[in-house]
Amino acid sequence: MRDHGPINIQTHLNRIALFNGLGPEHIATIAKVTREIRCKKGDMLFYRGDPCSGFHIVVYGQIKLSFTSPQGTEKVVEVIEQGHSFGEAIMFLDKPYVVSAQALSDCLLLHVPKAVIFAELEQDHEFGRKMLGGLAMRTHQLMLDVEGYSLLSGKQRIIGYLLHEIPEADQDKTRVVIELPVTKGVIASRLNLTQEHFSRILHELSDLGLIEVDGKRIGIPNVARLQAQLQ
């Protein structure tokens, strides 16, 4: 568990890429209206259909964004990790949330009201550019997701996920070990698979000697060989 003492909102805002280059006085203005939100593992932050009043920044913890079907099945769209933000897109539309957000662990979030963002956009071109870049990246990522869901098999999506999880620093290594950031069930759902199927594919890859599974630690003895399985 982390330190839960009082935090300096400005410090955290400064760490977000979106706010890089913003002058201290602008950061201060934004910080003034930014609210801290602490939530415990399992807490719902918002539900699909709730109105959106701004966007969120994850200072620490993990937030799960998901759809739920009428029949109650859940599909995880994304897991937001420390230092990332979410809800920017819907903020620009006058529509309610299309996903629900739930804490996967104890979290500290910041909520930035949309009004202050709109005001900042009035004044700063560079900020607008950053915001456009951020939204464009999200759109791009969603396109790649759609491609994966449509064109790749479950096994290929899992391999792609594992390769994606390799830390920047280990990119060039032959052998790497990665640590799954959330439960296998959540990852399975994120990849549009049942956890049973996910488990079976991991086993299959393990039998082939392509990975070594030890709980949440996945060893990849030969990254290139795993990559080759994508064809």
Next chain:
Amino acid sequence: MRDHGPINIQTHLNRIALFNGLGPEHIATIAKVTREIRCKKGDMLFYRGDPCSGFHIVVYGQIKLSFTSPQGTEKVVEVIEQGHSFGEAIMFLDKPYVVSAQALSDCLLLHVPKAVIFAELEQDHEFGRKMLGGLAMRTHQLMLDVEGYSLLSGKQRIIGYLLHEIPEADQDKTRVVIELPVTKGVIASRLNLTQEHFSRILHELSDLGLIEVDGKRIGIPNVARLQAQLQ
């Protein structure tokens, strides 16, 4: 076939929602660097991997955006119709296209270079807001697509599509007739189905009396009853 004579670029730019509210002198500046592109049915506009130098507006005709898997299977992401634009998102990232674009019919397009858009963003806050709104809408739509692919059956996706195709003006009618804008194969792919499966589901809905199929004309005797099938 349409008139292929010379067109007034400014007139067409004025019709795009994105450029609403832009002063005539700004429109003129943009028009000066905007290029006309005419292409015939089947022509490729660009391929995945090509660099992106701006975005496109469809003046008339239909453009299909699609992924192709290594095995050659194709997945249609979207069909862009008259009056709509595409490629804005990727323009803000320094990445090549992730989709390919092909004309489904003879088309007239406008290509707006990114430099002029960036220049305009420097000067006009309102333009930035419009752009953000447009990107946000695309993101939103992609999220709904992902939801559909993940949570809905093929039949439900088809019903959703048919209901979505009902013209604004007919929204409140009990009985409507819609006209499929492209071939059934393209729609099937857009909905992540094979055309065989698409055909069978249409037949099934027809047998249930929920729709009446006559080539590209689909009659819906009772919209509410079809909607009820989504549960």
Next chain:
DNA sequence: GTGATATTTTGATCGAAATCAAAATACGGT
């Protein structure tokens, strides 16, 4: 109109992944 091509439908079969069920493990709190 007529022939050639493209699209759509129909039939038979197959397969990837889901579902249902239950056992086995791991894990957090006291």
Next chain:
DNA sequence: ACCGTATTTTGATTTCGATCAAAATATCAC
């Protein structure tokens, strides 16, 4: 360390939709 809960694995079965193949329609250029 131990108990209760959550997670993961394994097994048996089912199903939705894909694939392969071929026939039937529709469409378009000439």
